[in-house]
Amino acid sequence: MDIGYYPGCSLTGTAKEYDQSIRRVFSELGINLVELDDWSCCGATSAHATNHLLSVALPARNLSLAKKQGLKEIFIPCAACYNRFVVAKYEMEKNPGLKKRVEEMIEEKADTDIGIVNMVEMFQRIDKELILAKRQKELKGFKVAAYYGCLLVRPNSITQFDDAEMPTSMEEIIKLTGAEPVDWNFKVECCGASHSITNMNVVLTLSKRIIDDAAENGAEAIIVACPMCHSNLDMRQRNISKQDSQHKNMPILYLSELIGLSLGLDKESLGLGLHFTDTEPVLSRFSTAIVAKE
Amino acid sequence: MSSHSNAKHKERMTLADEIEELTGINPLKCYQCGKCSAGCPVRIFMKVSPNKVVRLVQLGLDDEALKSETIWMCAGCLTCSTRCPQNFDLAKFMDALKEIAIKKGVITRKDILKFHKAFLKQIEANGKAFEFGLIRDYKLATFNLFQDMDIAPEMFFKGKIKLFPHKIKNRDAIKKIFDKANKE
Amino acid sequence: MSDSSFEPKIVAFVCNWCTYTGADLAGTSRMKYQSNVRMIRLPCTGRIDPMFIIKAFESGADGVLVSGCHPGDCHYTAGNYHARRRWILFRQLLKFVGIDESRVFFSWVSASEGKKWVDVINEVTDTVRSKGPFTNYQKLNKEFTING
Amino acid sequence: MMRIGVFVCHCGENIGKTVDCPTVAKEAIKLPNVVYSIDYKYMCSDPGQNMIKQAIAEHKLNAVVVASCSPHMHEKTFRKACAQAGLNPYMCEIANVREHCSWVHDNVEEATKKAVDLIRMTVERIKFNFPLSEIKVPITKKALVIGGGISGIQAALDIAGAGFKVILVEKEPSIGGHMSQLSETFPTLDCSQCILTPRMVEAYQHPNIKLYTYSEVDNVDGFIGNFKVTIRKKARSVKENLCTGCGLCVQKCPIKKAPSEFDEGLANRPAIYVPFPQAVPNIPVIDRTVCTFFKTGKCQMCKKVCGRDAIDFEQKDELITEDVGAIIVATGYKLYKIDKKSKDAAVKGYGEYGYGKYKDVIDGLQFERIASASGPTAGEILRPSDKKQPKKVVFIQCVGSRDPSKGFEYCSKICCMYTAKHAMLYKHKVHDGEAYVFYMDIRAGGKGYDEFVRRAIEEDHVKYIRGRVSRVYEKKGKYIVKGEDTISGVPVEIEADMVVLATAIVAQPEAAKLAQTLGIPYDKYGFYAEVHPKLRPVESSSGGIFLAGACQSPRDIPESVAMASAAASKALVLFGNEMLEREPIVAKVNENTCVGCFYCKKVCAYNAIELKEIKDKKGNLVKVVASVNTGLCQGCGTCNATCPSKSIELIGFNDEQIFYQIKAL
Numbered sequence A: 001m002d003i004g005y006y007p008g009c010s011l012t013g014t015a016k017e018y019d020q021s022i023r024r025v026f027s028e029l030g031i032n033l034v035e036l037d038d039w040s041c042c043g044a045t046s047a048h049a050t051n052h053l054l055s056v057a058l059p060a061r062n063l064s065l066a067k068k069q070g071l072k073e074i075f076i077p078c079a080a081c082y083n084r085f086v087v088a089k090y091e092m093e094k095n096p097g098l099k100k101r102v103e104e105m106i107e108e109k110a111d112t113d114i115g116i117v118n119m120v121e122m123f124q125r126i127d128k129e130l131i132l133a134k135r136q137k138e139l140k141g142f143k144v145a146a147y148y149g150c151l152l153v154r155p156n157s158i159t160q161f162d163d164a165e166m167p168t169s170m171e172e173i174i175k176l177t178g179a180e181p182v183d184w185n186f187k188v189e190c191c192g193a194s195h196s197i198t199n200m201n202v203v204l205t206l207s208k209r210i211i212d213d214a215a216e217n218g219a220e221a222i223i224v225a226c227p228m229c230h231s232n233l234d235m236r237q238r239n240i241s242k243q244d245s246q247h248k249n250m251p252i253l254y255l256s257e258l259i260g261l262s263l264g265l266d267k268e269s270l271g272l273g274l275h276f277t278d279t280e281p282v283l284s285r286f287s288t289a290i291v292a293k294e
Numbered sequence B: 001m002s003s004h005s006n007a008k009h010k011e012r013m014t015l016a017d018e019i020e021e022l023t024g025i026n027p028l029k030c031y032q033c034g035k036c037s038a039g040c041p042v043r044i045f046m047k048v049s050p051n052k053v054v055r056l057v058q059l060g061l062d063d064e065a066l067k068s069e070t071i072w073m074c075a076g077c078l079t080c081s082t083r084c085p086q087n088f089d090l091a092k093f094m095d096a097l098k099e100i101a102i103k104k105g106v107i108t109r110k111d112i113l114k115f116h117k118a119f120l121k122q123i124e125a126n127g128k129a130f131e132f133g134l135i136r137d138y139k140l141a142t143f144n145l146f147q148d149m150d151i152a153p154e155m156f157f158k159g160k161i162k163l164f165p166h167k168i169k170n171r172d173a174i175k176k177i178f179d180k181a182n183k184e
Numbered sequence C: 001m002s003d004s005s006f007e008p009k010i011v012a013f014v015c016n017w018c019t020y021t022g023a024d025l026a027g028t029s030r031m032k033y034q035s036n037v038r039m040i041r042l043p044c045t046g047r048i049d050p051m052f053i054i055k056a057f058e059s060g061a062d063g064v065l066v067s068g069c070h071p072g073d074c075h076y077t078a079g080n081y082h083a084r085r086r087w088i089l090f091r092q093l094l095k096f097v098g099i100d101e102s103r104v105f106f107s108w109v110s111a112s113e114g115k116k117w118v119d120v121i122n123e124v125t126d127t128v129r130s131k132g133p134f135t136n137y138q139k140l141n142k143e144f145t146i147n148g
Numbered sequence D: 001m002m003r004i005g006v007f008v009c010h011c012g013e014n015i016g017k018t019v020d021c022p023t024v025a026k027e028a029i030k031l032p033n034v035v036y037s038i039d040y041k042y043m044c045s046d047p048g049q050n051m052i053k054q055a056i057a058e059h060k061l062n063a064v065v066v067a068s069c070s071p072h073m074h075e076k077t078f079r080k081a082c083a084q085a086g087l088n089p090y091m092c093e094i095a096n097v098r099e100h101c102s103w104v105h106d107n108v109e110e111a112t113k114k115a116v117d118l119i120r121m122t123v124e125r126i127k128f129n130f131p132l133s134e135i136k137v138p139i140t141k142k143a144l145v146i147g148g149g150i151s152g153i154q155a156a157l158d159i160a161g162a163g164f165k166v167i168l169v170e171k172e173p174s175i176g177g178h179m180s181q182l183s184e185t186f187p188t189l190d191c192s193q194c195i196l197t198p199r200m201v202e203a204y205q206h207p208n209i210k211l212y213t214y215s216e217v218d219n220v221d222g223f224i225g226n227f228k229v230t231i232r233k234k235a236r237s238v239k240e241n242l243c244t245g246c247g248l249c250v251q252k253c254p255i256k257k258a259p260s261e262f263d264e265g266l267a268n269r270p271a272i273y274v275p276f277p278q279a280v281p282n283i284p285v286i287d288r289t290v291c292t293f294f295k296t297g298k299c300q301m302c303k304k305v306c307g308r309d310a311i312d313f314e315q316k317d318e319l320i321t322e323d324v325g326a327i328i329v330a331t332g333y334k335l336y337k338i339d340k341k342s343k344d345a346a347v348k349g350y351g352e353y354g355y356g357k358y359k360d361v362i363d364g365l366q367f368e369r370i371a372s373a374s375g376p377t378a379g380e381i382l383r384p385s386d387k388k389q390p391k392k393v394v395f396i397q398c399v400g401s402r403d404p405s406k407g408f409e410y411c412s413k414i415c416c417m418y419t420a421k422h423a424m425l426y427k428h429k430v431h432d433g434e435a436y437v438f439y440m441d442i443r444a445g446g447k448g449y450d451e452f453v454r455r456a457i458e459e460d461h462v463k464y465i466r467g468r469v470s471r472v473y474e475k476k477g478k479y480i481v482k483g484e485d486t487i488s489g490v491p492v493e494i495e496a497d498m499v500v501l502a503t504a505i506v507a508q509p510e511a512a513k514l515a516q517t518l519g520i521p522y523d524k525y526g527f528y529a530e531v532h533p534k535l536r537p538v539e540s541s542s543g544g545i546f547l548a549g550a551c552q553s554p555r556d557i558p559e560s561v562a563m564a565s566a567a568a569s570k571a572l573v574l575f576g577n578e579m580l581e582r583e584p585i586v587a588k589v590n591e592n593t594c595v596g597c598f599y600c601k602k603v604c605a606y607n608a609i610e611l612k613e614i615k616d617k618k619g620n621l622v623k624v625v626a627s628v629n630t631g632l633c634q635g636c637g638t639c640n641a642t643c644p645s646k647s648i649e650l651i652g653f654n655d656e657q658i659f660y661q662i663k664a665l
C-alpha cells in the first residue's frame, strides 16, 4: 500500500526519532510512505496565532502539491501539522471566498479532496492480525498511559476523530503490544504546546500535572503521537526534576516506537537513544522470548 | 423580499465587528458562562480570564481586550472551543485578537510575538522551520540567552538541531505567500 | 427615474389572521400610508396560488405584495411555510412568463405590527414608483392575452 | 341573475370625513349587477340594519356588499341582519373602507377612489359566492387521556368530576409518572407521594374513569367530537381480574437483580414486580426480557406460589377500540441521559463530566431517589459507590440545557428550583456537609420560588457559584470539579464526594410517533405544539386534542396541574354542546377532475384529506380521489393553491372569487 507522507519540520529535527521509527515500522508492516516532494512548513502555531490567511495558505500549498503528485491521501504524524491541515481544508471547503484568496496566494488551484490521516488512524488501518502475527516481543502487564494531547481530537467537529473527551482509539493500538493502558484523567489535557520556549514555566507546570496523574494511575510510561507533546513531556522532565526532587522519571514513547519495539525492531533504528528521559524501564519490560502465535 | 435587513450602518467598525469579519463568529454569542475559563489549562497564569476578554469586547472596551496578556498566553489548545455550550470558538477568537493587536501595534507580550516572528522568518526564508535559527533569532530578540542552555548542546549532539537549514526548492512560492499574506 | 405623475398600482395578498389584522391595527391607530395598495384577504398565505400574482400583473398591477404571519406563527400551522416553499418554484415561473421578480415583495406582518405594515406599504410603493409602470409586461400581455 | 345591493357607511365622521360616501354610492350603482345602493350614517345601528333588511325584501337582493369597517368588526352583525331578512348570510361581504381606507389616508379624492375600487372588487367577488350553511357534527361525550402522570390524573379527575366518562391510558404498569419518584417538592417541601397517592387512588376508584395501565394508544381515527381510538393493552402476564396484589410472587421470584426503573438503577427489582409499593393498580407485571421462564422455559415459581392462579404466561397483547370526543395528551418528559450517545449526531454526551463512568456522578432523579424516604437508602444521603455519607456535594445546573453545542438550546425551567431543593434537602440531612451549586442564572419565577432559593443560600448556606463547570474527574476517591467563579473572576476547584447533574428535561423518545398517530404538531425537540402560545396554550392545532403538562415543554407540578385543569375545561366546553357548529369555509373536491395525485394530502397540516374510492354501478373500482373531511379541515386553502389539476377548492375563497376580485382592480 502506498500513501503520501508529510513529516513536517519537527520530524526533521527535534523529533528525528519519530520519523525514524515511523519509516521503520511502516516498512515492516508493508506500507510504502511516499514523501511529499518539496513540502513546506504548515506554519504551525505561529501562523495561526498571527495571520489567519497565512495559516490556511501554507497547508494549502502542500495539499496542492499532493494533488499534483497524484497522492490521494497524506499521512501526517505530527498532531500539530495534522490539525493545521484538517482545519485549513475544512475552512476552505466551508468558505469559498477564503479558498479564492488562498488560491491567489499560492497561485494554484487549491485542492481539498485530499485525505488526511493521523498517526492513530494509520495504525487503525492496518489489520490487527498482521501486527499480532509480526509481533516478536510482548509487554505483558506493563502499564502505560495513552496521551492524545489537544490537537488529535480537537476540534472534534472538524477532525471527526474519536471522542473529544474520552478517546480510546490509541489504547486499542497499544493493547496489541500486550501493554495495559490505564484509565487516567489527562489524556486530552494540554501540555502547554508552543509555550515551551516563551513560557517554560507554563509547560513545566502543565507537563508535570500530566506526568503525575499518569503515575498516580499506575502508568509506567506515557505514549504519545505528537512531537510537541513529546518534547514537552520528555525534554522538560529535567527541569521538572530540578524543581521537584520527588519527581520520578517517566519514559515518554512515541506510539510508533512502542509498536516498533514489539515488532522486534532494535532501539537504535527506532531512535530511542535520542530521548532525554531514560527509556530503559520500558525496554527492560519487554519479554525477550518470541511470543507464541496462536 | 422587501429590504427589511438590519444592515449595519456604523460609522466605525468596532473590535467586535472586526472579529466577526475575520472569524465569522459573533462575539455576542458568548453568554459568559465561564466554562472556557474553568477548563483553560493556562488559566492560572492569566490575570484576566478568557471569558472576561470576550466580555471586554462585548462591552466595547476594545483597548483593554487588545492589551490583555491573556490573548498571548492562550496556548491554542482548543479545550474551550470544544466545550463551549454556545459553539463559540474562543481559540479562534484569541487568534483574531492577536492578529488585530499586531496590526494595531498593541503588543503586550512582545516576547511571544518575537517567537512567532522568528519562527515565521525561518519559514519565509527556508520554507521549513529551522530550529537552530529559530532559537538563535528568538534568543537574540529577547536577550534570553541562557534559558535552555542546558539542553541545547545535547540537542545538537543528538542531531536534533542542525547548524544549517533545510531549504525547500521552491522558496519563491513561499516568499509570494508571505508577501501576499502580509499585504492583507 | 420615470414620469413623476405615475402612481403605481399595488396589490397585496394578505392572510386574514396576521397581516389583515395588522393592517386593521394601522387603521385603528390612524397611521397614514400611501393609498396605492389594494388588499385581497385570504385565509392564509398558503392559499396563494402563483396564478393570482400573474393575474394581478395582467390586470394592471405594477407591484405585488404577499404578506402573512411570521414563520412559526402561522394560524394554520404550516400554511405560510408551504407558501414560501412554492415561492421557490414560482420564481422560475415568473421569469418564464416575463415578470420582473423585483416587483414581487414578501413580508411578514403580524396582527400587532401596524407600524410595520405602514412601513412595508410605503417602502413597496416607493420602490415600485421608482421602477416606473410595468409597461413591458402589460404590453406583452396585450399582445398575447388569453382572456379568462 | 345576481341582484346586488351596496350599503355605504359613513361611520359618523370616521369614514365620511375622508371618503365622499354619497359619491361612492353613486359610483357603486353604475357597477354591473348592482341594483341598489345607498349611503347612511351608521350602517351597524338598528335603523341601518333595517335599511339592509328592507332593501333585501324590496329590491329582491340576493347579495349584499357593505362598505364599512373591518370584517373582523361587523361581518357577523351584517350577516345576521341578512339572515333575518331571509338571505343566506354567506351572500353578504364587507368592503373595508374604514381601517384600510378612511383612517389611513388623508386625501379625500384618493380615499374616495380607493373606496370605489374596494367596492368594485368586492362586487365582482360576490358574484361567485353561493349560499352556505354551517357545518354540524355530533359529539361523543367521552374523553381519552393519554399518560397517567400528575397531569393526566388531574385532567381525568376533572372531567370525571363533571360527570363525563374518561379513559386513562398509561404505558407503565402504574400511574403516577415522575411525581411518584420525587422525594419532597418545591417550593413547600411537602412529600410528593403523600400528596400524590390519594389522587392516584381516587382516579382508580372513580366510577367514571376506566384505567388502562401497561397500555398504549396504537391508532386514532376520526376528528373532533368523533374519534375512534385503538388501545393496545400489553401482556402483563398477570390476570388483573384474579390478582389480589398479595405480592407472594414478587417475593419468591428467584431473579432479583434487574435494575429498578423506579429507583433509576440505584436498586434492583425481581422479574415479576410492582414498580413501587403505592403503585396503582397494585398488580405485578412480568418483565419478559429478564424472566427465566421466558428465557429458558424453566422456573414458573410465581405461578406455583400464586393462590389465585393469576399468572398467565400465555397472555397476549389485547387491542381495544373506544369512541371518544376529546383527547388530552399528558405524556410528560424524560431526563436527558447524557452518558449514552444519542442517535442524533448533534447530541454528543458529556465525557467531561464523567457521567456513566463515575458511580457518584448522578442525575437529579437519582438524587430524588436517594433523598426519598421510600428510596434505596430510606432517605439517608449516601453515595452510590460506597454507601458513605458524602460531606461535600457539588450540584451542576444547566447540563444539556441552554447548550446548543451538545444538548438543547432551551432552558429546562425546573432544574434551578429542584437543584435548590436538592441542596437544601442535603443540608437538612447532613448538617456538617457542604453543598455547592454551579449555575449560570437562577430562574425562579414562581410564587414563593425566589424566596425558596434565597432560603437555600441565606439559611442553609448552600454555596452558589456563578459559572459552568468544565470538567469533573476522579482523583484518589474524590471528584475534582473544575469551575470558574465568573463574578469574581477566580478559578475554583472543588474536591467533592458526590456530583449531581441537573440534566435537561427532554421530550419522551416516542413523542413524535404518538404525535403522528394523533396528527398534532410538535417542535424540533419533540415537545407538542400549542396553537397559540398565549391565547390557546392547551390546545393542539387539531380540533378536540388538548395538551397538559410536561409533554408540551418542561413544567413543574403546579403548572402541569393548572394546564391539566385547563385542558379538561376545554374538553368540557366541547361536551357542553350537543352538536358542533363551524364556519363552512372548508375545501371541496371536484371528483370528476381529481386525478388522485394527493398533493393536497401532503400539504394539508390537518390530515383533512382522505382517500375515497369511486365505483361504477357494478361496484368496480374506477379511481381513487381525494375527499375532504369537513370535521378536520380548517379552511386554510393550501390544498387549493397546490392542486395541479385545480380539482379542490376552498369554499368561500375559491379561484373564481379571487380571480374576479383581482380583475376588478
Ligand SMILES: Cc1cc2nc3c(=O)[nH]c(=O)nc-3n(C[C@H](O)[C@H](O)[C@H](O)COP(=O)(O)OP(=O)(O)OC[C@H]3O[C@@H](n4cnc5c(N)ncnc54)[C@H](O)[C@@H]3O)c2cc1C
Pocket (backbone or CB within 6 Å): D146, D147, D148, D149, D150, D151, D152, D169, D170, D171, D172, D175, D176, D177, D178, D179, D182, D184, D185, D186, D187, D215, D216, D217, D330, D331, D332, D333, D334, D335, D364, D365, D368, D414, D418, D421, D508, D510, D514, D548, D549, D550, D551, D555, D556, D557, D558, D560
Ligand atoms: C429531578 C427532578 C425533580 C423535580 N422536583 C420537582 C418539585 O420539587 N416540584 C415540582 O413542582 N416539580 C418537580 N419536578 C417536575 C415534575 O416531575 C413534573 O412537573 C411532573 O412530573 C410533570 O407531570 P406530567 O404528568 O406532565 O409528566 P410525567 O410525570 O412525566 O408523566 C407522564 C406519564 O405519561 C406516561 N406516558 C408517556 N408516554 C406515554 C404514552 N405514549 N402512552 C401512555 N402513557 C405515556 C408516562 O409513563 C408517565 O406516567 C421535578 C423533576 C425532576 C426531573
Ligand SMILES: Cc1cc2nc3c(=O)[nH]c(=O)nc-3n(C[C@H](O)[C@H](O)[C@H](O)COP(=O)(O)OP(=O)(O)OC[C@H]3O[C@@H](n4cnc5c(N)ncnc54)[C@H](O)[C@@H]3O)c2cc1C
Pocket (backbone or CB within 6 Å): D534
Ligand atoms: C411591562 C409589562 C410587560 C408585559 N409583557 C408581557 C408580554 O410580553 N407577554 C406576556 O405574556 N405577558 C406580559 N406581561 C404580563 C401581562 O400583562 C399579564 O400576564 C396579564 O395582563 C394578566 O392578565 P390578567 O387578566 O390576569 O390581569 P390584568 O391584565 O391586570 O386584568 C385585571 C382586570 O381586572 C380589573 N379589576 C381589578 N380589580 C377589580 C375589581 N375589584 N372589580 C372589577 N374589576 C377589577 C382590572 O381593571 C383589569 O381590567 C407584561 C406585564 C408588564 C407589567
Ligand code: SF4
Pocket (backbone or CB within 6 Å): B029, B030, B031, B032, B033, B034, B035, B036, B037, B051, B054, B080, B083, B084, B085, B086, B087, B088, B090
Ligand atoms: S464557554 Fe463559551 S459561552 Fe461560555 S464564557 Fe466561554 S466562550 Fe462564552
Ligand code: SF4
Pocket (backbone or CB within 6 Å): B036, B039, B040, B041, B042, B043, B050, B073, B074, B075, B076, B077, B078, B079, B080, B081, B090, B091, B094
Ligand atoms: S485555547 Fe487558549 S483560551 Fe482556550 S482553553 Fe486553550 S489556552 Fe485556554
Ligand code: SF4
Pocket (backbone or CB within 6 Å): D238, D242, D243, D244, D245, D246, D247, D248, D249, D250, D284, D305, D306, D307, D308, D309, D310, D311
Ligand atoms: S401471587 Fe398471584 S395474587 Fe399475589 S400478587 Fe402475585 S399474581 Fe397477584
Ligand code: SF4
Pocket (backbone or CB within 6 Å): D252, D253, D254, D255, D270, D271, D272, D286, D290, D291, D292, D293, D294, D298, D299, D300, D301, D302, D303
Ligand atoms: S417465572 Fe419468571 S417471573 Fe416467575 S418467578 Fe420465575 S423468573 Fe420470576
Ligand code: SF4
Pocket (backbone or CB within 6 Å): D397, D398, D399, D401, D402, D410, D411, D412, D413, D414, D415, D416, D417, D440, D441, D442, D443, D502
Ligand atoms: S431552569 Fe435553571 S438549571 Fe435549568 S436549564 Fe434553566 S437556567 Fe439552567
Ligand code: SF4
Pocket (backbone or CB within 6 Å): D445
Ligand atoms: S423579577 Fe422580573 S426581571 Fe427580575 S428576575 Fe424575576 S422575572 Fe426577571
Ligand code: SF4
Pocket (backbone or CB within 6 Å): D589, D593, D594, D595, D596, D597, D598, D599, D600, D601, D625, D626, D642, D643, D644, D645, D646, D647, D648
Ligand atoms: S391535489 Fe387535486 S388532483 Fe391531486 S388528489 Fe388532491 S384534489 Fe385530486
Ligand code: SF4
Pocket (backbone or CB within 6 Å): D586, D587, D603, D604, D605, D606, D607, D608, D609, D628, D632, D633, D634, D635, D636, D637, D638, D639, D640, D650
Ligand atoms: S383547506 Fe387547508 S385544512 Fe382544509 S383540506 Fe385544504 S389544506 Fe387541509
